[in-house]
Amino acid sequence: MKASARAALQAASRWRALEFAFWLVPVAAYFLFPRHYLLLNEMAIFALFALSLDLILGYAGIISLGHAAFFGFGAYAAALFAKHIHPDPLLGLAATAAGAALFGLVSSVLILRGTDLTRLMVTLGIALITYEVAAKMAWLTGGTDGLQGVVVGPLLGRFDFDMSGRTAYLYSLATLFVLFLIARRVVHSPFGMGLKAIRDNRLRAAAIGIPVNRRLAAVNTLAATMAGMAGALLSQSTSFASLDVLAFHRSAEALLVLVIGGTGWLYGGPIGAVVFTLLHDRLAALTPQYWQFWVGAILAGLVLIGRERMRLIVRPWRWFKAKKVGE
Amino acid sequence: MTALATFSLNKRFGGVAATQDVSLAIEEGARHALIGPNGAGKTTLINLLTGVLPPSGGRIELQGKDITALAPHQRVRRGLVRTFQINQLFAQLTPLESVTLAASESHRLGARAWQRLGANAVVRDEAADILERFRLADVMTRPTAELPYGKRRLLEVAIAIACRPRVLLLDEPVAGVPEGERAEILDSLAALPADVTVLLIEHDMDLVFSFASRISVMVGGALFAEGTGTEIAADPRVRAVYLGEGGHG
Numbered sequence: 001m002k003a004s005a006r007a008a009l010q011a012a013s014r015w016r017a018l019e020f021a022f023w024l025v026p027v028a029a030y031f032l033f034p035r036h037y038l039l040l041n042e043m044a045i046f047a048l049f050a051l052s053l054d055l056i057l058g059y060a061g062i063i064s065l066g067h068a069a070f071f072g073f074g075a076y077a078a079a080l081f082a083k084h085i086h087p088d089p090l091l092g093l094a095a096t097a098a099g100a101a102l103f104g105l106v107s108s109v110l111i112l113r114g115t116d117l118t119r120l121m122v123t124l125g126i127a128l129i130t131y132e133v134a135a136k137m138a139w140l141t142g143g144t145d146g147l148q149g150v151v152v153g154p155l156l157g158r159f160d161f162d163m164s165g166r167t168a169y170l171y172s173l174a175t176l177f178v179l180f181l182i183a184r185r186v187v188h189s190p191f192g193m194g195l196k197a198i199r200d201n202r203l204r205a206a207a208i209g210i211p212v213n214r215r216l217a218a219v220n221t222l223a224a225t226m227a228g229m230a231g232a233l234l235s236q237s238t239s240f241a242s243l244d245v246l247a248f249h250r251s252a253e254a255l256l257v258l259v260i261g262g263t264g265w266l267y268g269g270p271i272g273a274v275v276f277t278l279l280h281d282r283l284a285a286l287t288p289q290y291w292q293f294w295v296g297a298i299l300a301g302l303v304l305i306g307r308e309r310m311r312l313i314v315r316p317w318r319w320f321k322a323k324k325v326g327e
Numbered sequence: 328m329t330a331l332a333t334f335s336l337n338k339r340f341g342g343v344a345a346t347q348d349v350s351l352a353i354e355e356g357a358r359h360a361l362i363g364p365n366g367a368g369k370t371t372l373i374n375l376l377t378g379v380l381p382p383s384g385g386r387i388e389l390q391g392k393d394i395t396a397l398a399p400h401q402r403v404r405r406g407l408v409r410t411f412q413i414n415q416l417f418a419q420l421t422p423l424e425s426v427t428l429a430a431s432e433s434h435r436l437g438a439r440a441w442q443r444l445g446a447n448a449v450v451r452d453e454a455a456d457i458l459e460r461f462r463l464a465d466v467m468t469r470p471t472a473e474l475p476y477g478k479r480r481l482l483e484v485a486i487a488i489a490c491r492p493r494v495l496l497l498d499e500p501v502a503g504v505p506e507g508e509r510a511e512i513l514d515s516l517a518a519l520p521a522d523v524t525v526l527l528i529e530h531d532m533d534l535v536f537s538f539a540s541r542i543s544v545m546v547g548g549a550l551f552a553e554g555t556g557t558e559i560a561a562d563p564r565v566r567a568v569y570l571g572e573g574g575h576g
């Protein structure tokens with residue numbers, strides 16, 4: 001019994017073949033689509049952003065309508081860092097991570113209390129305020145014109161962020177992968193299981209000694225850090241930051257991506273981000289005016305068909321689940 | 328030595344006094360039962376003791392220390408653990424995950440974010456032991472939501488045991504469990520170390536009299552009588568308001 005318990009606990013966090021296969025796809029894409037690095041870069045950044053939202057939504061059960069606040073904060077922080085402090089991208093990424101972590105920690109106070117509905121309002125409020133602050137502080141952020149004159153130095157002192165987006169894609173992909181590994185490790189830890197317990201039953205979580213608020217603050221901080229780093233990847237690879245990085249549609253799209261890919265299994269964000277970005281790209285090419293309509297229609301259809309029925313058809317989130325042990 | 332004590336504890340819900348001036352002392356290592364008709368305020372008292380609800384007045388002491396102002400999780404960390412009358416489980420976790428998590432928390436390893444759940448052998452073996460004792464081993468890797476009620480009721484208690492309680496509050500632990508399936512729960516309660524203090528809320532009088540050495544009777548939010556099983560059984564007032572009714576359910 002002890003041995004089977006041990007085996008089952010170990011199996012839960014073991015890497016599965018399909019996971020390796022999954023990570024081969026972006027590597028293969030690098031060789032297969034050399035003309036599409038910009039799009040691939042966009043996907044990797046969006047994947048990281050959605051992954052960070054999955055940590056608080058899928059694992060801790062905290063719904064947020066304002067996750068773009070952290071993304072946008074990170075985008076501006078990295079651009080400003082490059083412009084005023086140091087052009088090195090990795091240094092900028094690290095500084096952004098620290099700043100976004102602090103922002104996340106402070107904002108945690110606001111999401112701890114209340115119901116899902118009040119949290120929706122509060123998170124939306126945080127994002128709106130952040131947007132307005134960035135718009136008003138035009139002397140720093142460039143306001144509605146965006147932040148111009150950002151020059152990002154070469155990666156590792158050697159690889160310039162070229163027009164093709166090659167460096168940018170590899171940089172974003174590597175960052176995504178490292179942060180994914182961290183997220184994966186965290187969700188399989190006692191801390192990560194505690195988050196799921198909080199998500200499933202907050203009352204009981206507290207009744208087994210889990211300091212619910214402290215854990216939620218911790219995961220919000222982690223999620224904010226990752227979202228901020230995603231924002232940094234965007235502004236570093238485009239040498240630009242505008243108010244768009246803080247716009248409401250970013251928060252909403254991250255939620256949509258998780259609707260597409262599913263929450264609470266880590267791959268929902270990356271898969272959803274790829275599907276969404278492709279959809280966006282294809283539809284925008286077909287109907288430049290109305291692509292949003294078609295994205296909306298497809299998503300509405302998705303929701304109407306229902307995740308439950310979808311699950312029966314494809315069950316992608318089952319592919320990675322632990323093989324049952326001891327049954 | 329008193330393990331758990333309340334002093335003039337009060338709780339009002341609007342106009343309803345669910346707890347009225349309750350002063351209760353439970354001895355270290357006691358097997359204490361709390362009985363009373365439905366709506367007497369037993370669950371409310373547990374909610375006050377565990378910090379789920381703030382009292383309107385009064386004080387609570389655990390092992391001589393005032394815990395009235397402590398958050399629920401802080402009380403758990405001091406050894407005050409409960410089960411719920413209505414199952415409060417983690418629907419998407421498996422019994423193995425739930426029990427291992429509770430054991431991790433009781434060993435103060437719950438905040439570790441860089442280690443696998445169950446990486447600690449002591450925690451893991453404790454969890455395996457408890458799952459086996461509660462006959463949950465065969466379903467330990469299935470999501471809790473998929474388990475039959477009887478198994479979920481066992482898990483409700485198993486999780487509390489994994490918290491390594493010093494004082495255990497059981498709110499009708501065998502409620503809804505058919506007579507024939509109660510053995511696991513009752514055996515595991517009987518197997519608790521003698522120094523663990525237990526407060527049992529239960530309607531089944533045979534169970535109460537066989538388990539508890541002291542019994543408190545609650546009626547209308549107030550403590551009505553307290554004594555040994557024999558004393559309570561013989562108390563005419565208790566018989567009148569409670570046992571005599573024959574109604575409990």
Ligand SMILES: Nc1ncnc2c1ncn2[C@@H]1O[C@H](COP(=O)(O)OP(=O)(O)O)[C@@H](O)[C@H]1O
Pocket residue numbers: 340343345363364365366367368369370371372
């Ligand atoms: N959260 C609450 N809000 C309002 N009234 C409550 C609440 N919880 C319990 N009560 C009331 O307090 C009284 C005691 O209930 P309870 O403690 O559940 O009794 P018991 O567990 O002994 O059956 C009942 O009248 C009940 O309706």
Ligand SMILES: [Mg+2]
Pocket residue numbers: 369370371412
């Ligand atoms: Mg009750």
